[in-house]
Structures are given as C-alpha cells and as structure tokens.
Amino acid sequence: MCLSIPSKVVRISEDKTMCTVDTMGVQRDANLMMMDDDDVKVGDYVLLHIGFVMNKIDEEEALASIDTYKEILELMDEEQRRQTILDDDNCAERGSI
Amino acid sequence: METLELKNLYDDFRDGETIKAYAKIIAEDAAELERPINIMEVCGGHTHTIMKFGLPQLMPENINFIHGPGCPVCIMPKERIDHAYVLAMQPDVILVTLGDMIKVPGSNGSLQDARSKGADVRFVYSPMECLKIAEENPDKTVIFFAIGFETTTPMTAVLLDQVIKQKVPNILFHINHVTVPEVMKELIDSRDIHVDSYNNKIDAFLGPSHVSVISGAKIYEAFPRDYGRPVVVSGFEPVDVMEGISMIVKQFVEKRCELEVQYKRVVTYEGNLNSQKLMNTYFDKVSLFRWRGLGNVPDSGLKLKEAFADYDAEVVYKDVLPIAEIEDHKLCICGDILRGMAKPPECTIFGTACKPTTPIGSCMVSSEGACAAYYKYGNLI
Ligand code: SF4
Ligand code: SF4
Numbered sequence: 186m187c188l189s190i191p192s193k194v195v196r197i198s199e200d201k202t203m204c205t206v207d208t209m210g211v212q213r214d215a216n217l218m219m220m221d222d223d224d225v226k227v228g229d230y231v232l233l234h235i236g237f238v239m240n241k242i243d244e245e246e247a248l249a250s251i252d253t254y255k256e257i258l259e260l261m262d263e264e265q266r267r268q269t270i271l272d273d274d275n276c277a278e279r280g281s282i
Numbered sequence: 283m284e285t286l287e288l289k290n291l292y293d294d295f296r297d298g299e300t301i302k303a304y305a306k307i308i309a310e311d312a313a314e315l316e317r318p319i320n321i322m323e324v325c326g327g328h329t330h331t332i333m334k335f336g337l338p339q340l341m342p343e344n345i346n347f348i349h350g351p352g353c354p355v356c357i358m359p360k361e362r363i364d365h366a367y368v369l370a371m372q373p374d375v376i377l378v379t380l381g382d383m384i385k386v387p388g389s390n391g392s393l394q395d396a397r398s399k400g401a402d403v404r405f406v407y408s409p410m411e412c413l414k415i416a417e418e419n420p421d422k423t424v425i426f427f428a429i430g431f432e433t434t435t436p437m438t439a440v441l442l443d444q445v446i447k448q449k450v451p452n453i454l455f456h457i458n459h460v461t462v463p464e465v466m467k468e469l470i471d472s473r474d475i476h477v478d479s480y481n482n483k484i485d486a487f488l489g490p491s492h493v494s495v496i497s498g499a500k501i502y503e504a505f506p507r508d509y510g511r512p513v514v515v516s517g518f519e520p521v522d523v524m525e526g527i528s529m530i531v532k533q534f535v536e537k538r539c540e541l542e543v544q545y546k547r548v549v550t551y552e553g554n555l556n557s558q559k560l561m562n563t564y565f566d567k568v569s570l571f572r573w574r575g576l577g578n579v580p581d582s583g584l585k586l587k588e589a590f591a592d593y594d595a596e597v598v599y600k601d602v603l604p605i606a607e608i609e610d611h612k613l614c615i616c617g618d619i620l621r622g623m624a625k626p627p628e629c630t631i632f633g634t635a636c637k638p639t640t641p642i643g644s645c646m647v648s649s650e651g652a653c654a655a656y657y658k659y660g661n662l663i
C-alpha cells in the first residue's frame with residue numbers, strides 16, 4: 186500500500202542527479218532528474234515514486250502527515266518499520282495513476 | 283510483546299474515528315441532496331482503497347461509486363501486449379517492463395509465457411534500471427515497454443534523456459503512455475450516448491492524485507467549466523478519499539461546480555513544470571489510441587517525437603509487429619466495467635472461469651483492476 190510518506194532530503198549529489206532521502210529514519214537514494222536543478226534543497230520534504238523524486242511537499246503539510254504515520258510506525262519493530270517504509274515506494278503496482 | 287500484524291495495524295488506523303466522522307458528515311449533507319449522485323474514481327489506486335476499506339458500505343444510499351478506467355494494465359489492448367510478446371521473442375532482445383504487465387494474456391499468451399519459451403523478459407521497479415541492464419548486456423537490445431499515465435511518463439522521458447546524453451547504443455522504447463483528461467471526456471461523451479444498466483451518469487469525479495502531482499490540478503479545469511462535473515483531486519488514504527467525497531457532496535448541496543484539491547500536501551495547480559517540459563521534449567500526442575474495452579479515444583496516447591524515431595521500437599521493428607486490432611473474450615465485460623457501466627459481479631464468469639489465478643480479462647489480472655479488487659475483498663455488491 187502506498188502511504189506516500191514524506192521523505193526529507195539529507196544529501197544531494199554533486200551533479201544534482203541523485204539525492205539521499207531520509208524517510209522516518211530509513212535512508213535511501215532517489216533520482217532527482219524529474220526536478221529542475223535548484224528546485225530541491227537539503228532539508229526539503231519530497232514525494233517519491235518508483236525511485237524518483239516526483240515533487241516537493243509543503244513542509245507544514247509534510248510534518249502534519251508524518252505525525253500521523255509516526256503513530257503507526259512506532260507500534261512496529263525495527264525490521265517491520267524498515268520494510269514498510271521501503272514497501273511504500275516499492276509497490277509492485279506502481280506505474281499506475 | 284505480541285508482534286502486530288501490519289495489516290491489522292493499517293486496518294485499525296485507517297478504519298478509525300476520522301473515517302467514521304467523515305461518514306457522518308457525508309450522510310448529513312447527502313440528506314439534503316435532491317437526487318442521488320454518482321461519483322467516478324478514475325484511478326485504480328482509489329478503487330483499491332474504496333474496496334479494501336469497504337467505503338461503499340459507509341455511504342448513504344444516494345451516493346454511488348462508479349469505478350473508472352484508471353489502471354494502465356487494465357486498459358492495454360491485446361494488440362499492444364502482442365507487440366510486447368513479439369518483441370520479447372526477437373533474437374537478442376531483453377524486454378523490460380513495470381508492474382503486472384507481465385501476466386496479462388495477449389493472443390499468443392502473456393509475457394510470462396514468452397519467458398517460459400526462453401524469452402528474456404524482466405520486470406523492473408524503476409525504468410532507470412534499464413541503463414544497468416543495457417550496460418551489462420552490450421550485445422543485446424534492451425526494449426523498455428513503457429506503460430502508465432502522466433505519473434510515469436516523465437520517468438520514461440528521463441530515461442530517454444539519459445540514453446541520449448550517455449550515448450547508450452542499445453536501449454529502445456515501446457511507448458504505451460496514455461493521458462487521463464482525454465479518457466474522462468470520452469467517458470462523459472460515450473455514457474451520455476449509451477444507456478447503462480443503472481441508467482445513471484457520471485455526476486462528479488474523484489481526481490487521480492499522482493497524475494496531478496506531475497500535471498497539476500489544472501488538467502481538470504474543463505470538467506466543471508465545460509461539462510458541469512465537479513472534480514476533487516484526492517489522496518489514496520481512506521481518510522483522503524472520504525474527505526474528497528465529502529467535498530464533492532458539499533459542492534452539490536451548495537450548488538457549486540468546481541475543481542478542488544483535497545490532496546494539497548503534494549498537488550499544486552501547476553504541477554511539476556520540469557517534468558512537463560521533459561514530456562513535451564520527447565513525446566507527441568497520437569491522434570488515436572485504442573483503449574481496451576473503450577475503443578479509440580482521440581488524443582489520449584503518446585508516442586515518441588519523429589526526431590527520436592531511432593529509439594522507437596515500433597519504428598525499428600515495424601516489419602515484425604502485428605497490426606490487427608484484437609477483441610476481448612466474448613464473455614468478458616471489462617469494457618463496460620472500465621466505462622463504469624457494470625460492476626464485476628455482473629460478469630457471468632466472474633469468480634468462476636475468471637479469477638486472479640486464471641484471469642480471462644485484465645481487470646482480473648491487475649491487482650488494481652476492479653474485478654481483482656471485488657474478488658479479493660469480497661465486496662459482492
Ligand atoms: S498502486 Fe500506486 S497508489 Fe496504489 S499502492 Fe501502489 S503506488 Fe500506491
Ligand atoms: S471477471 Fe474476468 S472476464 Fe469478467 S469482466 Fe472481469 S476480467 Fe473480464
């Protein structure tokens with residue numbers, strides 16, 4: 186299932202094609218090539234889809250939804266949490282609208 | 283500590299007080315409606331949420347859901363799947379695609395069948411994986427069978443952009459990208475002509491959200507303005523969907539007809555401008571794309587621009603690709619289902635000859651398809 190959990194950008198590659206994002210404690214890389222060069226900065230919240238940053242998320246809205254997700258994720262153990270966060274972006278049916 | 287099942291956790295959270303609160307608001311507002319309203323969710327992601335969380339049961343009698351055509355796998359006509367099959371069977375080809383595509387039956391079989399006959403068919407999570415596959419297989423041609431709506435089109439454009447910039451010699455594209463507003467128009471027009479089993483029409487749309495992240499809410503402007511149909515762009519969580527429906531009902535009660543965004547956390551009016559630019563660089567509209575079950579929908583498909591014909595598998599392999607249009611199994615009513623004119627249990631072979639393990643039509647193959655959702659969640663309304 187797709188929670189569309191907001192991810193926070195923690196690092197941007199020199200050529201600005203890739204970034205590392207932190208999704209509630211789980212880090213992974215995402216492709217930045219759908220965004221304009223200076224669109225995304227370290228500290229911004231973004232939405233991922235099949236390995237790409239699709240767009241920025243309004244910070245206030247991002248924080249509010251993260252609070253909701255936290256409640257769910259806090260109830261899980263470490264491994265479950267990691268898997269859920271990865272699954273959120275790895276959904277096999279992606280490619281859908 | 284007892285380990286919590288993920289599924290129960292979601293169910294608890296998503297089936298919570300907020301959903302019930304919205305159900306109450308919707309019921310109160312709906313009591314003021316002069317006539318029942320039919321809301322079409324265009325996107326398969328929404329259909330899934332609606333069925334999974336049993337939202338139809340939470341609706342008052344005068345609010346009806348109509349499922350739309352929003353799954354890229356469901357709408358793929360057999361002849362396109364045959365293209366993929368034929369391409370996969372060519373010597374020295376690696377065919378790469380996303381999602382459930384691999385299971386959909388074409389007239390010779392599915393891509394899975396092609397694979398069991400020795401074809402190299404791969405399923406990737408991200409189109410960018412094609413770059414690696416191409417690099418590791420320099421003596422093969424990698425063909426990316428691109429599917430999806432506006433959501434995934436820019437990713438295909440980024441891949442092509444990289445193929446050109448990095449001068450990758452062995453990646454080709456077979457483009458099956460389609461666009462949402464055109465099919466929404468087609469549905470309104472054709473349903474105004476056809477009289478369906480409910481004799482109803484589409485009164486409002488729950489707008490797809492990921493499409494709108496890319497293309498912006500602006501793509502739905504024409505619906506309230508020219509067609510008198512409100513559109514509310516909503517997120518995928520059950521709470522998002524309930525809020526979206528509540529916003530639609532409010533519009534009817536207050537006699538408004540507008541484009542609104544429920545999913546404000548990611549959807550803007552303009553969308554992702556850079557992605558739109560990328561799509562415009564590489565793609566042109568095709569004047570007709572045949573949708574499975576819906577027939578030809580004007581301006582609803584994309585193809586590579588002429589300047590990029592060298593990368594177009596449809597051009598490069600045109601001598602081997604079949605051109606005939608292929609109809610569906612005669613008992614399969616996916617066409618009506620995709621048009622929102624019938625519900626899955628009305629199909630005579632639903633759940634008997636046709637089930638997820640032995641699908642006859644693609645609405646059962648794709649986990650986003652309406653038939654699969656009805657089968658899985660047992661909502662046999
Ligand atoms: S299909 Fe799309 S919307 Fe549905 S869960 Fe997967 S990613 Fe999310
Ligand atoms: S149940 Fe199967 S055959 Fe019937 S409409 Fe759905 S996919 Fe087609």
